[in-house]
Amino acid sequence: MKITAARVIVTCPGRNFVTLKIETDQGVYGIGDATLNGREKAVVAYLEDHVVPLLIGRDASRIEDIWQLLYRGAYWRRGPITMSAISAVDVALWDIKGKAAGMPVYQLLGGASRDKVLVYGHANGADIEETADAVGRYIDLGYKAIRAQSGIPGVKGAYGVGRGDLYYEPADDALPTETLWNTSAYLDFAPKLFARIRDEYGMGVELLHDVHHRLTPIEAGRLGKSLEPYRLFWMEDCTPAENQEALRLVRQHTVTPLAIGEIFNSIHDCRQLISEQLIDYIRATIVHAGGITHLRQIAGLAALYQVRTGFHGATDLSPACMGAALNFDMWVPNFGIQEYMRHTPETDAVFPHSYHFDDGYLHLDDTPGIGVDIDEQLAAKYPYSPKQLPIARLEDGTMWNW
Numbered sequence: 001m002k003i004t005a006a007r008v009i010v011t012c013p014g015r016n017f018v019t020l021k022i023e024t025d026q027g028v029y030g031i032g033d034a035t036l037n038g039r040e041k042a043v044v045a046y047l048e049d050h051v052v053p054l055l056i057g058r059d060a061s062r063i064e065d066i067w068q069l070l071y072r073g074a075y076w077r078r079g080p081i082t083m084s085a086i087s088a089v090d091v092a093l094w095d096i097k098g099k100a101a102g103m104p105v106y107q108l109l110g111g112a113s114r115d116k117v118l119v120y121g122h123a124n125g126a127d128i129e130e131t132a133d134a135v136g137r138y139i140d141l142g143y144k145a146i147r148a149q150s151g152i153p154g155v156k157g158a159y160g161v162g163r164g165d166l167y168y169e170p171a172d173d174a175l176p177t178e179t180l181w182n183t184s185a186y187l188d189f190a191p192k193l194f195a196r197i198r199d200e201y202g203m204g205v206e207l208l209h210d211v212h213h214r215l216t217p218i219e220a221g222r223l224g225k226s227l228e229p230y231r232l233f234w235m236e237d238c239t240p241a242e243n244q245e246a247l248r249l250v251r252q253h254t255v256t257p258l259a260i261g262e263i264f265n266s267i268h269d270c271r272q273l274i275s276e277q278l279i280d281y282i283r284a285t286i287v288h289a290g291g292i293t294h295l296r297q298i299a300g301l302a303a304l305y306q307v308r309t310g311f312h313g314a315t316d317l318s319p320a321c322m323g324a325a326l327n328f329d330m331w332v333p334n335f336g337i338q339e340y341m342r343h344t345p346e347t348d349a350v351f352p353h354s355y356h357f358d359d360g361y362l363h364l365d366d367t368p369g370i371g372v373d374i375d376e377q378l379a380a381k382y383p384y385s386p387k388q389l390p391i392a393r394l395e396d397g398t399m400w401n402w
């Protein structure tokens with residue numbers, strides 16, 4: 001089966017998505033997500049200028065060889081742009097292989113290890129009361145696991161406070177929104193938030209929290225310790241994790257489970273975190289970490305150390321990524337949880353998909369491939385629109401981590 005064409009489709013049904021579509025001489029095609037939030041055009045150029053010309057005429061069934069060609073052959077390894085582009089090719093080829101075999105991708109990986117995929121949703125509010133109410137609404141919707149984020153008194157634009165309840169979206173048009181950060185206010189506030197939520201809803205729901213790279217290791221240790229009474233499922237991205245060793249200090253101070261990795265793009269970003277058991281969940285995901293082919297290696301390493309998967313699944317990862325992730329989640333032995341931020345109805349219409357939410361889980365059917373398509377005519381109605389993620393500064397103006 002020969003690759004005859006590969007095209008990059010950019011669409012903005014509320015937010016930008018980059019999709020690679022690969023066509024073959026047998027009429028079977030596949031799609032893969034290549035969206036890198038706020039830096040979308042860099043991946044478009046990488047794909048169009050440097051990857052697509054290499055694909056034409058190749059055997060679409062040789063997924064591993066094409067992965068190695070794009071990784072080794074570029075000479076310049078790793079990095080989010082390269083790895084997002086490789087991922088898009090990889091997923092599109094798995095999609096093709098599944099369609100050609102008449103099987104969902106999880107069957108090709110080794111078959112289902114579970115019947116359905118546990119997900120967590122995002123409850124957020126401007127203050128503790130609003131956030132507690134939002135948690136209640138997610139419980140009513142059937143969610144078994146809920147991430148809670150709240151506005152913090154004295155912190156303008158705290159991370160995670162959305163503009164809508166079900167459809168949180170942080171990116172803004174053109175220039176980045178400037179937010180403020182205050183670590184002391186946050187460290188005092190966060191335990192009060194979770195005390196309030198546990199007080200109202202008891203221990204029967206899993207609670208998660210995203211620190212979004214804001215703390216130093218010793219601060220993260222303090223936060224984890226202060227949240228222990230509320231038995232979090234995980235505390236996410238407590239420090240920027242370029243320095244993997246730093247997590248040792250956090251571990252020495254808390255038994256709150258740790259999840260890291262949504263901005264990682266290679267196994268080398270998390271090798272030490274995993275092999276020293278410095279984290280409990282690895283969040284690297286299909287679109288930014290080299291596709292199904294590379295995630296299989298990361299998950300295999302993680303399994304040796306009882307680290308489980310918890311893939312990133314924010315709205316800036318397209319339904320094509322979600323379809324690939326869910327197929328992976330159905331198979332991977334050391335599955336933990338899958339993040340699920342609902343896409344808007346406009347996005348769902350551009351990407352018809354076979355997965356659906358019911359009673360706290362996402363469910364897949366037997367649709368061959370990744371189970372997600374793109375409606376190109378509809379996609380064309382939503383042209384690219386420049387977007388930027390917010391930035392954060394301390395009160396004296398110092399740049400901080402958003």
Ligand code: GCO
Nearest residue numbers: 037170210212262313314316
């Ligand atoms: C998450 C993430 C997102 C990111 C976003 C950036 O845990 O879902 O932290 O909210 O901020 O994906 O593009």
Ligand code: MG
Nearest residue numbers: 210236237262
């Ligand atoms: Mg996160």
